[in-house]
Amino acid sequence: MLKILVSGGPVMIPIALCALAATVIIIERLFFYAAIRKGQRDLLPRIRASVDKGHFDEAAAICDTVEGPVSRLMKTGIAYRDYSEAAIKEAVMNQANREIPRLERYLSTLGTVANVATLLGLLGTVTGNIQAFGVLGEMGTMGNPAILAGAIAEALVTTASGLVVSIPAIVFYNYFIAEVNRTITEMEASVSDLVILLASGKGTHEVQA
Numbered sequence: 459m460l461k462i463l464v465s466g467g468p469v470m471i472p473i474a475l476c477a478l479a480a481t482v483i484i485i486e487r488l489f490f491y492a493a494i495r496k497g498q499r500d501l502l503p504r505i506r507a508s509v510d511k512g513h514f515d516e517a518a519a520i521c522d523t524v525e526g527p528v529s530r531l532m533k534t535g536i537a538y539r540d541y542s543e544a545a546i547k548e549a550v551m552n553q554a555n556r557e558i559p560r561l562e563r564y565l566s567t568l569g570t571v572a573n574v575a576t577l578l579g580l581l582g583t584v585t586g587n588i589q590a591f592g593v594l595g596e597m598g599t600m601g602n603p604a605i606l607a608g609a610i611a612e613a614l615v616t617t618a619s620g621l622v623v624s625i626p627a628i629v630f631y632n633y634f635i636a637e638v639n640r641t642i643t644e645m646e647a648s649v650s651d652l653v654i655l656l657a658s659g660k661g662t663h664e665v666q667a
Contacts, residue, residue, distance in 0.1 A: 469582035469616045473623060476575040480627040483564045483571075489632075491637045494526045502648050505532055509655055516537060525574025527557035527641060528648050535652045543657040550649050557645070563639045565631060572627035579620020 501524055508517035513537055521533035568621045598659040 467582065467585065467616065469578055469585065470619060473575055473578050473616065473619050474584075476571045476578065476627075476662065477623045480568060480571045480575075480630075481621060483568045484630045486629075487564060487634050489569075489614060491634070491641075493517075494528075494641060498524060498526050498528045498644070498648075501526075501529055502651060505536075505551050505597060505652065509536075509652075528563060528645050531645055532559060533651050535656060539656045543653060546653050546656060550653065554645060554649075557640075558642065561641055565634055565638070568627055568631045568634070572624045572631060575620045575623035575627065577620070579617045579624070580619070582616020583613045586610060587664070 501520070504520050508514070508520060518536050521529040521536070531550050531553050535546055535550050536548045541549075580662045605614050
């Protein structure tokens, strides 16, 4: 297997770096989104139970036990509970704008790696074909079979390697984008429920100019 990869030539080095980068990003994001899903399953019911009792400090403490965007948004909403509904929504939206980049972290890099790996594979194909035609031009119609086979192998191995890196990267990129959209939808729904709960509870007052 190593011999086959080596036959791909110098282009295999950046392709291998793309594979390493994609692997690290995919593993990190899988753990990240799994942690979000695990911690936020029963978050809103627990917070609702505390808020209904007027135990706001307890509700904020519950948010601290869960690491995720929804818990941070809810903690922000609880912190602004004494303000108007509009002020609560504005504070939560500001926090949401800080959370979204965390959800999308490294995804643009993963998409870039997927595209670059494909292009590097095509580059290897071009350089391999150039070598093959060079052999034919220098040594006649058949040329040296060993050198010609090496050039063709470089073209095929780099193409295959680029696709092997690119295809999983694209699949996971689309999966992570779906996870981001799902999390944002969950954030919107959960925070809306919390704002309604807070606004209908303790008396609120308008933010002074």
